[in-house]
Amino acid sequence: MTIRSHADLKNLREDGISLLRPERPRICVGMATCGLVAGAGAVFEAIREAGKTYGMDIVLVSTGCIGCCQQEPVVDVYMPGLGRVLYARMTSEDGQKLITALSVSEFPGEHALAVIPEAGSVAPKGMGILSRLPLISELPFYAKQHKIILRNSGLINPESIGEYAAVGGYQGLSRALWGLSPREVIDEITRSGLRGLGGGGFPTGKKWEVCSRAAGTARYIICNADEGNPGAYMDRTILESDPYAVIEGMTIGGYAIGASQGYVYVRNEYPLAIKRIRHAIEQSEALGLLGEDILGSGFSFSIDVVRGAGAFVCGEETALIASMEGGLGEPRARPPYPAIKGLWGQPTIINNVKTLASVSAIVAQGADWYAGIGTDGNAETVVFSLVGKIANTGLVEAPLGLTLNEMIHEIGGGGLDGRRVKAVQTGGPAGGCIPADLFHLPIDYSSLSQAASIMRSGGMVVMDEETCMVDVARYFLSFTIEESCGKCTPCREGARHMVEILTRIIEGKAGPGDLAMLEEVALWVKGASLCGLGQTAPNPVLSTLRYFRDEYDAHVNEKRCPSGVCRALIRLAIVPERCTGCGLCLRECPVGAVSGEKKQPHSIDAALCTRCRTCYEICPEGAVEIVR
Amino acid sequence: MATLTINGTSVSIPQGALLLRAVEEAGITLPTLCHHDALAPYGACRLCLVMIIAPYRALVASCTYPVEEGLVVQTHAPEAVQARRLTLEALMSRCPRSDVISKMAEREGVTASRFGMPSSGNADELCVLCGLCVRVCRDLIGAAAIEFIGRGSERRVGAPFNMHSDACIGCGACAEVCPTGAIRMEDRGNQRILQAWNTCITLSACPECGRFFAPEPTRFLKDMFPEIKACWNVCPECRRQKTSRQWLNAGQKTD
Numbered sequence: 001m002t003i004r005s006h007a008d009l010k011n012l013r014e015d016g017i018s019l020l021r022p023e024r025p026r027i028c029v030g031m032a033t034c035g036l037v038a039g040a041g042a043v044f045e046a047i048r049e050a051g052k053t054y055g056m057d058i059v060l061v062s063t064g065c066i067g068c069c070q071q072e073p074v075v076d077v078y079m080p081g082l083g084r085v086l087y088a089r090m091t092s093e094d095g096q097k098l099i100t101a102l103s104v105s106e107f108p109g110e111h112a113l114a115v116i117p118e119a120g121s122v123a124p125k126g127m128g129i130l131s132r133l134p135l136i137s138e139l140p141f142y143a144k145q146h147k148i149i150l151r152n153s154g155l156i157n158p159e160s161i162g163e164y165a166a167v168g169g170y171q172g173l174s175r176a177l178w179g180l181s182p183r184e185v186i187d188e189i190t191r192s193g194l195r196g197l198g199g200g201g202f203p204t205g206k207k208w209e210v211c212s213r214a215a216g217t218a219r220y221i222i223c224n225a226d227e228g229n230p231g232a233y234m235d236r237t238i239l240e241s242d243p244y245a246v247i248e249g250m251t252i253g254g255y256a257i258g259a260s261q262g263y264v265y266v267r268n269e270y271p272l273a274i275k276r277i278r279h280a281i282e283q284s285e286a287l288g289l290l291g292e293d294i295l296g297s298g299f300s301f302s303i304d305v306v307r308g309a310g311a312f313v314c315g316e317e318t319a320l321i322a323s324m325e326g327g328l329g330e331p332r333a334r335p336p337y338p339a340i341k342g343l344w345g346q347p348t349i350i351n352n353v354k355t356l357a358s359v360s361a362i363v364a365q366g367a368d369w370y371a372g373i374g375t376d377g378n379a380e381t382v383v384f385s386l387v388g389k390i391a392n393t394g395l396v397e398a399p400l401g402l403t404l405n406e407m408i409h410e411i412g413g414g415g416l417d418g419r420r421v422k423a424v425q426t427g428g429p430a431g432g433c434i435p436a437d438l439f440h441l442p443i444d445y446s447s448l449s450q451a452a453s454i455m456r457s458g459g460m461v462v463m464d465e466e467t468c469m470v471d472v473a474r475y476f477l478s479f480t481i482e483e484s485c486g487k488c489t490p491c492r493e494g495a496r497h498m499v500e501i502l503t504r505i506i507e508g509k510a511g512p513g514d515l516a517m518l519e520e521v522a523l524w525v526k527g528a529s530l531c532g533l534g535q536t537a538p539n540p541v542l543s544t545l546r547y548f549r550d551e552y553d554a555h556v557n558e559k560r561c562p563s564g565v566c567r568a569l570i571r572l573a574i575v576p577e578r579c580t581g582c583g584l585c586l587r588e589c590p591v592g593a594v595s596g597e598k599k600q601p602h603s604i605d606a607a608l609c610t611r612c613r614t615c616y617e618i619c620p621e622g623a624v625e626i627v628r
Numbered sequence: 629m630a631t632l633t634i635n636g637t638s639v640s641i642p643q644g645a646l647l648l649r650a651v652e653e654a655g656i657t658l659p660t661l662c663h664h665d666a667l668a669p670y671g672a673c674r675l676c677l678v679m680i681i682a683p684y685r686a687l688v689a690s691c692t693y694p695v696e697e698g699l700v701v702q703t704h705a706p707e708a709v710q711a712r713r714l715t716l717e718a719l720m721s722r723c724p725r726s727d728v729i730s731k732m733a734e735r736e737g738v739t740a741s742r743f744g745m746p747s748s749g750n751a752d753e754l755c756v757l758c759g760l761c762v763r764v765c766r767d768l769i770g771a772a773a774i775e776f777i778g779r780g781s782e783r784r785v786g787a788p789f790n791m792h793s794d795a796c797i798g799c800g801a802c803a804e805v806c807p808t809g810a811i812r813m814e815d816r817g818n819q820r821i822l823q824a825w826n827t828c829i830t831l832s833a834c835p836e837c838g839r840f841f842a843p844e845p846t847r848f849l850k851d852m853f854p855e856i857k858a859c860w861n862v863c864p865e866c867r868r869q870k871t872s873r874q875w876l877n878a879g880q881k882t883d
Contacts, residue, residue: 311779328776333671333692486757486776486783487672490711493718496781497743517742521714527687528674528711 002288004296009165009174012287016166020156023080024057025102030074030154032065032240033272034233038072039091046092047075050099058102064241066154068141069394071113076154078118079105083130088113114139141392141411146373148381149197149234149357150397153241158276161283164244170289172363176252177297180363185256186212189359191367194380198224198315198352199427199456201445204359207349211339212257214347219259221349222342223250223356225266225273226320228312229428230479232459234383234395235353239266239273242357243280247303249356251290252363254301257349262301265320267308278305312483316531317342317350319485330485331531352457354383373399382443382455388424388462389416404439408462419464423547427456429476430536432543433469452543454536468565469548470555473540474502480537491534494525498541505552507568508559515552519545564626567611571627574615576601578623585615585624632699647690647701648676656703659712659732661719661807662758663691667767673758674715675732679705687711709736717741723753728808754810757783761802761811771795774802774825787825796822797845798829815840834863 003009020026029035029044044062051058066074071088077098078084085107087098094111101108109129114136136142147153156163164170176185190205211219223246227235238246250262264277281303284290292300306324313319314329321343323329342348351359358380362370373381384396384407391413398407408414408421415421423433426443432453434441441447448455463472481495501518504510522538522545529535545552554560561569574585574594579601586594586602593609596602604615604624616624630643634654641650646669651658661673671692680686682700687707702708716733721743723729733739745751759776762785766772773796777786787793798820803813811824818840820829831840841863850860859870 313779330776333669333689335694481780484780486778486780487759489672489674489715489718489756492757492781492783493722493743494714497718497721500744524711524714527707528677528715530671530674530689 003170004288006174009170012162012165012170014166016160016162016164019059019160019163020166021078021080022059024059025080026059026061026078027098027102028061028063028076028078028154028157030064030066030072030076031062032154032237033270034065034069034237035072035074036272040073042092043073043075043090043095046095047099050096054099054103056099056103058099061157062159063156064153064158065237065395067145067150067395067397068113068139068392070392071394074113074154076116077102077107079107082107084116084118085130085133086113086116086136087111114142140413141394141396144402144406144411145397146381146399147397148361148370148373149238149245149354149383150242150395151361152245153237153395156242158241158243159279159283161244161280161287161289164242168364169244169360170248171365172360173248173251173289174295176255176363177295177299182212182256182258185252185363188363188367189256192362192370193367194355194358194362194370196352197354197358197380197382197458199454201455204351204355207339207351208253208257210337211347211349214340216346218261218344218346219257219348220343220346221250221253221257221259221262221351222320222324223262223264223266223353224315224317224320224350225264225270225277225353226308226315227270227353227457228267228315228483229457229459230476231387231461232385232428232457234385234458236270236273237395238353238357238383239264239270239277243273243277244284245357245360246277246353247280247284247290249351249359250303251294251301252359253349253351253356255299257347259349260300260302262303263306263324263343264303265306265308265314265324267310269310274305274307281305311485312480313485313531313533316533319531320350321348328485330487331533333530382458384443384458384460386412386460386462388460389419389464389467390414390421390462391416398443400444401442403442404434407443407460408439412462415462415464419466421462422465422467423463423469425453425461425463425472425476425540426459427454427539428459429479430454430533430539431456431459432539433463433472433547434543435547438547452546453539456536466563466565468561468563469544469551470502470505470561471563471565473544474499474506476540477502477537480533484533484537488528488530488534490525490528491530491537494521494529495534495537497521498525498538502541505555506561506566508555508566510556512556515545515556560628562628564628569628570611571606572604572609572611572613572616573625573627574602574604575623575625576603578621580621580623582620584618584620588614588618590614630695630697630699632695632697632701634701635703641695643697644694647678647688647693647695647699650695651676651678651690651701651703658690658703659716659736660691661732661756662760664760664764664805667760667763670759670763673719673756675712677708677711677715678703679708681705712736713738717743719756721745723756723808725752726754726756726808729756754808755785756808756810757785758807759785760805760807761785764801764805769797769799769801771797771799773797773827785824787827790826793825793827796825796827796829798822798827798831798842832861834866836862836866839863839865 031040073090075087075090107129115133186208194204195201225235311329314323316331319329319331338348381399387393423435425433434451484491486492522541526538554562581599593605629640631640637654639650639654658676660676662670669692671689676690678690679702716738719729720741773793800813803811814821818831829842859867
């Protein structure tokens with residue numbers, strides 16, 4: 001079948017709707033990487049086996065990630081006429097129990113998280129257990145979210161093009177190819193206010209405009225899926241959960257700038273994402289949604305997948321191009337910008353996965369709809385990966401303008417185990433740490449940059465009172481220098497010297513001049529480096545020096561780590577009054593530093609102790625203390 | 629032509645030329661290690677940083693920045709001077725024995741590096757990773773015998789797997805272009821040794837003058853340019869004399 005008319009598209013949609021709303025129960029297991037590592041594969045198998053045992057006619061589907069990664073494995077159960085319930089933290093046994101209950105047309109109560117509203121179900125929330133459950137939009141984690149990029153994630157089968165069409169897919173592409181000129185598409189994107197969501201924040205419409213006017217014999221559009229920030233995994237999730245939205249966005253972009261070839265540059269560490277995007281490309285080609293004469297419009301466009309070989313710096317656009325051309329993955333100086341001179345010297349657009357997923361929604365629903373979201377001058381929704389010492393981890397999509405407080409305390413549910421949140425690091429390893437007393441700030445480009453941090457890819461690493469900010473700064477900087485290509489002097493030599501100074505501070509060997517030197521070197525690396533990696537690498541150091549100077553001073557002047565993290569500056573001791581002499585720490589200590597008679601208070605030999613904190617973490621009485 | 633102001637002096641230079649060239653036109657010498665007029669702009673050493681103060685403020689590497697009409701540039705703005713000094717301090721710490729670096733540093737007012745020796749450092753290191761050798765070998769000679777290996781502070785230059793390079797033609801352009809003398813080329817008897825690349829090229833004696841030269845790696849030239857067939861086995865110096873004599877004779881005949 002090739003899709004060439006409204007009627008063809010309608011047929012595809014109807015096929016998809018019959019898959020999404022079958023006449024029998026439909027069970028979706030969240031099987032993006034986050035679900036799989038939590039054991040979704042076993043849950044899926046258990047449900048399939050149980051279904052066979054009961055002879056039940058069910059549709060069992062593997063979907064992507066619905067966002068609440070804390071709750072994985074997640075199972076979404078639809079019963080025709082009864083409603084739809086989301087189950088969380090499922091095990092194989094729970095999967096069997098689920099089938100047992102469904103076989104008598106009942107939703108089990110155990111592990112039920114929320115109701116997903118369904119048109120045509122009996123009551124808004126349904127009956128029985130459903131009436132007692134919150135709607136998914138009432139869960140604190142979801143209440144303030146607004147999903148555009150992740151609109152289909154976890155809700156459709158990422159390997160079914162029909163389901164994508166059923167939830168509004170290809171409305172944007174058909175509108176563009178059948179009704180808009182390339183210039184009108186660019187105008188639409190410009191008016192929507194969409195900015196690059198990979199971190200740069202450059203207006204997407206303007207970039208497309210520059211590229212479409214640049215001279216060249218060919219044009220290319222590249223989807224940058226070389227995501228590599230520690231703790232950020234939104235691009236992977238989108239490719240695993242909704243690859244068609246990205247392909248549709250790329251095709252629209254290709255039409256707008258006049259490209260006939262697109263590439264998805266995805267890191268090889270994402271095997272499932274690669275598998276799903278490749279499958280989606282094949283399916284699109286089979287239906288004539290990619291290839292020659294798409295939708296009968298005369299426009300031809302194909303997409304190939306290029307796998308990145310694991311260099312973080314290849315997420316930088318000029319390094320990405322160098323790597324695609326077969327050279328070393330190293331950045332070059334801009335200008336010329338890739339939009340003018342990119343891949344093989346031709347005008348090239350490089351857009352992030354999230355940007356392209358937004359494009360398909362914007363062209364479908366119109367620029368005005370998109371421009372109406374978010375605060376003034378910040379029209380887009382951004383995906384954040386909320387990780388670290390926080391109660392609810394997961395992927396959060398929200399309009400810009402939400403405050404950090406709302407993000408961390410409402411959506412995120414506050415600190416882990418009730419501990420006080422001290423800071424949040426935004427924007428990946430190159431971002432800054434924002435202290436809790438600035439959490440009233442709205443999350444947008446200007447507020448974050450005023451607070452010495454950046455938006456970048458939307459990573460949010462939450463830190464509490466047990467996090468040492470000096471240690472954090474060294475951690476992120478060590479990551480960046482590992483990933484520095486080594487081309488320019490400040491990033492290669494300067495960042496290494498910064499890590500050496502930070503190591504001296506952490507080991508209690510720093511002298512009085514070290515902090516001034518650290519700051520001086522950090523400003524040099526920031527100002528003099530060749531590419532974005534070096535220019536932003538010192539941000540964690542500069543922002544912690546600005547907001548947590550007291551912690552640095554304590555390390556340098558008092559040789560004390562206030563958070564009790566830096567091994568050289570702490571001591572572990574057993575409080576005799578609390579110790580019951582159970583001997584657990586004595587058995588578990590890897591270096592034999594604990595001694596003591598049974599049922600008598602034990603003690604730690606400070607000379608042998610390596611401060612690994614094993615005793616601190618296992619003591620059932622909380623008798624081990626960190627002496628700071 | 630673009631007209632710009634450098635340290636208060638007006639300079640006119642073709643549109644799109646590099647800012648470094650404009651700075652030189654203005655009579656100012658900036659330190660640089662990775663720039664070479666015969667090679668494409670690279671921007672790795674970050675020594676030629678200057679401050680653009682209008683129409684916007686930016687610290688840029690003048691060797692990669694194309695000039696624009698109306699730019700106002702200060703080569704000795706505090707930010708630029710500070711950046712150059714720190715870069716030199718870092719390079720001094722990397723290559724403590726390099727006279728080239730220490731002289732360059734002295735001219736910028738740096739006499740000692742506050743960075744200690746790098747913990748895993750080699751005190752005899754002379755390579756500053758400017759990449760001139762890699763680029764001249766690849767982009768001008770066309771041999772691509774050497775490349776960068778490793779990344780970040782592990783970065784260095786070498787032949788594949790640090791083994792003898794079959795691609796090396798022994799031309800010595802890498803040694804010639806190296807600003808710090810980190811690459812040495814030595815002819816010992818009929819052997820040309822490029823120690824930095826673990827590469828040894830066998831030389832032949834020129835039948836005309838007896839000097840050693842390296843014809844084997846360039847044997848392919850014979851097929852590419854049939855006109856040199858007669859003289860490809862003589863050394864480059866004799867070849868030059870022979871061919872110019874041929875041309876001279878040919879010219880006399882046509883006259």
